[in-house]
Amino acid sequence: MSEVLRLEGVSKTYGKDGPAPVEVLHGLDLSVARGEVVALVAPSGAGKSTLLHIAGLLDTPDSGRVVLNGRDLTGLGDRARTEARRQELGFIYQFHHLLPEFSAAENIILPQLANATGQRAAAERAADLLDRVGLAHRADHRPAQLSGGEQQRVAFCRALANAPALLLADEPTGNLDPETSDRVFKVLMALVRETGLSALIATHNHALAERMDRVIGLAGTAL
Numbered sequence: 212m213s214e215v216l217r218l219e220g221v222s223k224t225y226g227k228d229g230p231a232p233v234e235v236l237h238g239l240d241l242s243v244a245r246g247e248v249v250a251l252v253a254p255s256g257a258g259k260s261t262l263l264h265i266a267g268l269l270d271t272p273d274s275g276r277v278v279l280n281g282r283d284l285t286g287l288g289d290r291a292r293t294e295a296r297r298q299e300l301g302f303i304y305q306f307h308h309l310l311p312e313f314s315a316a317e318n319i320i321l322p323q324l325a326n327a328t329g330q331r332a333a334a335e336r337a338a339d340l341l342d343r344v345g346l347a348h349r350a351d352h353r354p355a356q357l358s359g360g361e362q363q364r365v366a367f368c369r370a371l372a373n374a375p376a377l378l379l380a381d382e383p384t385g386n387l388d389p390e391t392s393d394r395v396f397k398v399l400m401a402l403v404r405e406t407g408l409s410a411l412i413a414t415h416n417h418a419l420a421e422r423m424d425r426v427i428g429l430a431g432t433a434l
């Protein structure tokens with residue numbers, strides 16, 4: 212099975228040179244296979260966001276390697292990392308982070324234009340993605356006109372807009388009430404499965420984690 216992401220011996224300590232260093236990751240190994248959906252479950256403060264930032268090329272480890280699609284990105288400069296992030300990764304956070312002055316469709320079109328996709332193809336992809344998450348009728352609405360669950364479904368579409376190789380999600384339904392969270396999570400899983408996407412999804416929610424292919428914890432913490 213081919214790997215989309217491999218972390219090898221990744222370590223990270225915050226405030227290394229200060230009076231109170233915090234060692235968060237120590238020699239972490241992790242891999243995500245193509246088409247695999249992996250749940251990352253660990254208590255608050257265990258380092259889930261740190262790991263996602265490193266896997267998402269938003270932060271660098273103190274030591275270890277980050278290999279994305281077979282390419283070692285560890286030593287790359289900012290520009291190459293930004294490029295790899297834009298082309299190969301999709302992000303979902305607890306809060307939607309949609310642009311308030313743009314419609315749902317435009318929020319999905321814009322990242323594609325930034326990636327040099329033509330206007331027409333970008334609009335078609337946005338329409339298709341919105342349709343898949345049951346929001347075709349909301350395409351022209353702005354985020355403030357949508358419910359929390361709808362906003363998050365648009366954010367899923369935006370994360371998939373550029374057909375990334377890997378989706379990284381940090382508590383993707385953590386901001387929603389339990390019932391909406393459950394419903395919206397099902398939509399996310401269906402979308403990921405239909406598109407054959409690989410994903411690493413951090414969650415506190417064990418019931419959601421059980422629906423993924425594999426559940427991993429972080430060293431020193433119980434699942």
Ligand SMILES: Nc1ncnc2c1ncn2[C@@H]1O[C@H](COP(=O)(O)OP(=O)(O)OP(=O)(O)O)[C@@H](O)[C@H]1O
Pocket residue numbers: 225226233235253254255256257258259260261262
């Ligand atoms: N920039 C920073 N400087 C110092 N310490 C930090 C920094 N960022 C995070 N930490 C510490 O590192 C640890 C791991 O943080 P992280 O946000 O990765 O955890 P988490 O598992 O995502 O937690 P949560 O589930 O609460 O979001 C925490 O103890 C946090 O206080």
